[in-house]
Amino acid sequence: MAWELREAPRATSPDDAAAWAYRGCAEVERQVALADLGDADGVPSALDVVVTMNEIGYQRRRRVVAVADDGDGRHVVGSGLLVVDLRDNPDSAFVQVAVLPAYRRRGIGTALLAWLVAAARDEGRAVLQAEVDVADEPGSDGPGVLTAPTGNGRVRSDVPGVRFALAAGFELALLARRSCLRLPVDDAVLDRWEADARVVAGDDYRLHTWRDDLPRRWHAGYADLEHQLTVDEPNPGLDLEPERWDAERVRVMLARLLRQRKGFVVTAAEHAPSGRLVAATWLEHGMDAPAFSEQDTTVVMPDHRGRRLGLLVKVVNLRAHQAVWPGAERLWTWNNEDNPHMLAINVAMGFRPAGGAALFQARTADVGPARLA
Ligand SMILES: CC(C)(COP(=O)(O)OP(=O)(O)OC[C@H]1O[C@@H](n2cnc3c(N)ncnc32)[C@H](O)[C@@H]1OP(=O)(O)O)[C@@H](O)C(=O)NCCC(=O)NCCS
Structure with missing residues (x-):
């Protein structure tokens, strides 16, 4: 041959x-x-x-x-x-x-x-x-x-x-x-997780959920979150440096998702006293592959960790996802084995191991x- x-x-x-x-x-x-x-x-x-x-x-x-x-x-x-x-x-x-x-x-x-x-x-x-x-x-x-x-x-x-x-x-x-989470997750379970997380998070955070776009006024704040993820995500053994993100890079990403026919829901937490975005999570759903969705960025700013914000934004976002794309059966996520906090949240949410990289x-x-x- x-x-x-x-x-x-x-x-x-x-x-x-x-x-x-x-x-x-x-x-x-x-x-x-x-x-x-x-x-x-x-x-x-x-x-x-x-x-x-x-x-x-x-x-x-x-x-x-x-x-x-x-x-x-x-x-x-x-x-x-x-x-x-x-x-x-x-x-x-x-x-x-x-x-x-x-x-x-x-x-x-x-x-x-x-x-x-x-x-x-x-x-x-x-x-x-x-x-x-x-x-x-x-x-x-x-x-x-x-x-x-x-x-x-x-x-x-x-x-x-x-x-x-x-x-x-x-x-x-x-x-x-x-890891894979079988969808849908029962609403009562989501309600319970959200209530538990809100008790720890307190009253300082205002949640925003957006679909298929991010309001322009939040682009720069969202860029800071993406940058922070690349600073903090543990990648031992790989020579990776933090990525520079700004509002323009966010706009380029949004335009790409549109061209790929990918929808998304993102839930972000605004720290009300400062007006800053301090946490966000993102779920993507391909219009041409409706049976599954993929978890993208989840990040909480360092000063705001330990208050269940990671779980809170993920649960609220998952509820939004289930309302928008009720036909999705599987949700996939990837986490480095050296990232115990993110893995713990996902395991608690019912994600089960399904291979890796x-x-x-x-x-x-x-x-x-x-x-x-
Ligand atoms: C990995 C992959 C690309 C190899 O393609 P391939 O055309 O079989 O590669 P080669 O024939 O050039 O193999 C080169 C050498 O790799 C090693 N190798 C590849 N497959 C192997 C196997 N199944 N068992 C043992 N050694 C293997 C051998 O040393 C081999 O040399 P040899 O045949 O003289 O012993 C193919 O198996 C694949 O597509 N896997 C899934 C995707 C993937 O994992 N890609 C690698 C990430 S970059």
Whole structure:
């Protein structure tokens, strides 16, 4: 079987003829998730790929595909993605490789990664980060189990992506737990959680819930929350620096969600005495994938932690979500295993572990041609 690598041409709509490679990437990632994880919730659609490839203000993305001709016509059997931040993290790049199960162990993954490493070098990035999604996280140490250096989070070493990453010169940094909450949550349960949280939060906080947009006057305040998240979220072992956020970046994010046909509800807590936003949480719902939703940012400003604001905004937001999208059956969230407070809130809300992601890092120079030959 002959195959070759092609850089994905630019396209501005999933229906463009030139979007064949973007559609191919989305399909490869969907099939890989179904095969390896058992579901494809959250895998970018062809529209997501087109929109994110064309959002060039804060990140630059390049995609490469492996095209095979196996007598049955030419089709995309592997995909590679390089993401570089343009305003923050000037030294690092994120890489991702996926190969259809029937085409593995023929060197396609290695070739895709070599292409991405060369592209990362062209961008002057000295550090590479990569993520391997896994169907489950082992509960304890043992043979065939790799434990993150922090001691929190484990992954089976026989997962193909883990073998691949280690063989290529990456080191395991940490585990992110994927959890699922079955919807709907009973209203009486939400009422009880909200009442308990309000007792601790006291009277200083005014809650706001917005749908599919944020009022302009809150953009700068919301940007501060996003920035704080990147300051505080524990990412041990990954060289990540805080992201700079401002009102313009919030507007770019809102415009992107609109183009991706993603709705959202966000609940924020305003500290009434100061008029500042001090907590927020965000749930996203794809209009073209109505069976599930995804948790995005949840953050509480440092001075206001310990008052159940995290739980309070999440519960109020979940109630709003259930009213707007009653058909959603699953809610997904991701938390680093080194983030015990966020995990505790989610466990208390009924989220159950459902796999995760192993995060790897390497010096670009250590994933050089010698290792990849
Ligand atoms: C990881 C993945 C991309 C590898 O693709 P591939 O085309 O099979 O990769 P290669 O054939 O180039 O394998 C390169 C080396 O990785 C290691 N490797 C890959 N899969 C392996 C497996 N199932 N068992 C043991 N080693 C494996 C081997 O060292 C292999 O070299 P070898 O075949 O000479 O022994 C593919 O399994 C995949 O799509 N997995 C799901 C997505 C993922 O986890 N991506 C990695 C994150 S960036």
